Amino acid sequence: MSTSTLIGRRNQGFVLPLTVILLVFVSIALITAGVMLARVSSRLNNYNLVSELRSIADNLVHTSVSYVAKNRINLDFSDDPWEGMDELISYVSIRGGLEGKYWEEVLESVAESAEWHILLDNEEGRDESFWEVVESFRDDAYGFDKHSFGVVVARKGSSYFFVSWAKEGAAKRYAFGMAQSSQRIVGAGLVIGSTDRVFTVPGTNQPGAGSGPPGGGPPGDGPPSGTPPTGALAWSVGDLISGDTIVFDTVTVQKGLDDLKQIFDGNLKAVKVVDIEGETNDKHDYTGFGDDDVSAEVYMNKLRDELDENSVFADYVFPVNPDSSGSVFEVYFPRKGDPKRYIEVVEKDNDGVIIGDPVEIPYTDETKTETIEIVINGKTTIKAHEEADPLFWGYVRGRYALTVYGDVEIACHLMYEDFEDKFFEKVEQEADVLVMPVTKTSMEELLGEFSSYDSEQGDYLRIAAIGGDLMVSIKGPGEAGQAQPVKILMGDFYSLPDDVESGGTMTIEGTDRNDERPSQLFVFGTLTSMTLELEDLEGFYLSVPGAGDGDDNVSSARMSLIGTRVW
Numbered sequence: 001m002s003t004s005t006l007i008g009r010r011n012q013g014f015v016l017p018l019t020v021i022l023l024v025f026v027s028i029a030l031i032t033a034g035v036m037l038a039r040v041s042s043r044l045n046n047y048n049l050v051s052e053l054r055s056i057a058d059n060l061v062h063t064s065v066s067y068v069a070k071n072r073i074n075l076d077f078s079d080d081p082w083e084g085m086d087e088l089i090s091y092v093s094i095r096g097g098l099e100g101k102y103w104e105e106v107l108e109s110v111a112e113s114a115e116w117h118i119l120l121d122n123e124e125g126r127d128e129s130f131w132e133v134v135e136s137f138r139d140d141a142y143g144f145d146k147h148s149f150g151v152v153v154a155r156k157g158s159s160y161f162f163v164s165w166a167k168e169g170a171a172k173r174y175a176f177g178m179a180q181s182s183q184r185i186v187g188a189g190l191v192i193g194s195t196d197r198v199f200t201v202p203g204t205n206q207p208g209a210g211s212g213p214p215g216g217g218p219p220g221d222g223p224p225s226g227t228p229p230t231g232a233l234a235w236s237v238g239d240l241i242s243g244d245t246i247v248f249d250t251v252t253v254q255k256g257l258d259d260l261k262q263i264f265d266g267n268l269k270a271v272k273v274v275d276i277e278g279e280t281n282d283k284h285d286y287t288g289f290g291d292d293d294v295s296a297e298v299y300m301n302k303l304r305d306e307l308d309e310n311s312v313f314a315d316y317v318f319p320v321n322p323d324s325s326g327s328v329f330e331v332y333f334p335r336k337g338d339p340k341r342y343i344e345v346v347e348k349d350n351d352g353v354i355i356g357d358p359v360e361i362p363y364t365d366e367t368k369t370e371t372i373e374i375v376i377n378g379k380t381t382i383k384a385h386e387e388a389d390p391l392f393w394g395y396v397r398g399r400y401a402l403t404v405y406g407d408v409e410i411a412c413h414l415m416y417e418d419f420e421d422k423f424f425e426k427v428e429q430e431a432d433v434l435v436m437p438v439t440k441t442s443m444e445e446l447l448g449e450f451s452s453y454d455s456e457q458g459d460y461l462r463i464a465a466i467g468g469d470l471m472v473s474i475k476g477p478g479e480a481g482q483a484q485p486v487k488i489l490m491g492d493f494y495s496l497p498d499d500v501e502s503g504g505t506m507t508i509e510g511t512d513r514n515d516e517r518p519s520q521l522f523v524f525g526t527l528t529s530m531t532l533e534l535e536d537l538e539g540f541y542l543s544v545p546g547a548g549d550g551d552d553n554v555s556s557a558r559m560s561l562i563g564t565r566v567w
Contacts, residue, residue: 053166057175060164077115114154157313177564189243189544193296193530200254202238235437243544248296314373333394363398371399384412390473399460407468416459447543461491467498469505485511485519495529504530510537
């Protein structure tokens with residue numbers, strides 16, 4: 001046998017082992033690939049689950065912010081800490097390295113001295129009204145129809161912190177959100193305990209026509225409405241509230257009025273509505289008070305407590321010297337043409353001597369969401385810079401919330417600067433002084449413009465007198481002031497009693513009846529007080545942003561969600 005034949009036969013003997021080796025290798029490769037594919041598939045499933053849980057937690061924050069914004073006046077917050085906070089802090093602290101430590105500090109500061117409200121927690125209960133909101137979303141793409149979840153809210157001053165979670169088996173994910181109250185505590189334009197005002201339908205009057213007693217009867221013994229002859233001085237008389245109204249007492253309207261919407265453009269809630277002779281009218285459409293409704297005292301006390309809580313975290317507190325006693329204060333708003341973007345606070349003794357240096361409070365936040373909280377302990381006068389003439393214009397540039405523990409006098413006009421052009425375009429007068437009263441047509445157009453107003457500069461003003469009265473001066477000094485009794489206020493204004501029921505009266509002091517120039521008050525914002533006194537005032541008009549938007553929830557409030565973090 002040749003050597004080559006032997007070698008060939010030996011080579012044929014390697015085919016079977018080689019084939020077996022290849023089959024084993026391929027099998028191992030396929031098994032390995034299958035195992036890897038199973039792992040990848042498992043990871044993808046886990047990623048999908050985690051993503052879904054994170055999405056649900058995030059959706060819960062946004063949903064709960066909207067709910068709290070509308071209902072926070074009625075929510076019961078407790079000092080008892082939420083039991084799940086320690087678990088959240090532990091969960092967050094071990095994630096993200098140094099970032100986790102920072103979040104641990106943030107959450108610990110939130111937990112310290114916060115008040116809590118349980119919106120939804122399987123172990124600690126739930127807010128049934130909030131649960132109804134969640135239930136309404138179950139058919140939508142929110143993920144609320146799967147898994148277990150919950151959310152709680154903590155409150156510290158005007159800041160609200162939301163913690164939500166979603167869980168499936170051992171997988172659990174959290175979301176954290178922070179919202180800031182924008183100081184609009186109630187959605188109603190006018191909220192009062194009681195008033196002697198007799199509300200009348202807005203109409204037009206002119207010299208010699210007569211209008212009857214201010215606030216009584218139809219507007220005018222002569223023509224109650226319509227366009228006066230060319231060249232005649234015409235003004236608007238009567239009342240129009242463009243927004244919701246709450247009166248914890250009887251509302252009196254002119255005799256023969258069949259449609260309350262002619263005066264109260266939004267929803268009216270009152271104990272009873274009668275005419276000037278004390279008679280009721282079955283055609284009057286309003287909401288009455290039931291046995292479960294709160295009283296004026298309870299309602300106002302809740303608002304006062306809310307403002308008290310905000311004042312704890314105030315940016316500025318006066319007097320600066322804690323030993324000052326009996327001081328009075330003046331707050332100067334910049335006048336027209338003054339480029340200042342700040343207000344000044346001046347402290348004086350009872351003899352009018354200035355104590356210390358005036359304090360400038362600037363507004364420079366470009367985000368337009370920060371409201372500067374100011375607390376003043378003492379009688380305060382609001383002026384257009386250094387002047388006390390009620391006819392001067394003070395301009396609001398920025399966002400200021402003043403809480404005054406004492407009496408407040410507003411001795412100037414107050415104008416949101418970016419509403420100035422719209423305002424004077426409607427009244428067709430010079431911006432320095434309101435020479436003429438405002439006509440009925442211009443009045444209605446102004447209220448309509450402001451109902452959809454949203455400040456481009458972010459301007460906002462709130463002035464609250466707690467334990468004191470708030471007075472608005474219309475009549476200027478001398479005959480010149482007598483000839484121009486029109487007052488413009490922009491902002492939210494409160495006069496609330498303290499815990500010993502001192503204060504709470506808001507007085508608008510007009511002029512004695514004068515056919516040449518009537519007294520007119522325009523409020524672009526809200527008025528809230530236990531008692532509203534409108535003295536010698538022929539025209540009372542109020543418009544609140546958002547009026548007519550169909551939302552009849554009179555407890556609604558504005559709240560801005562600053563940001564969220566999901567783990």
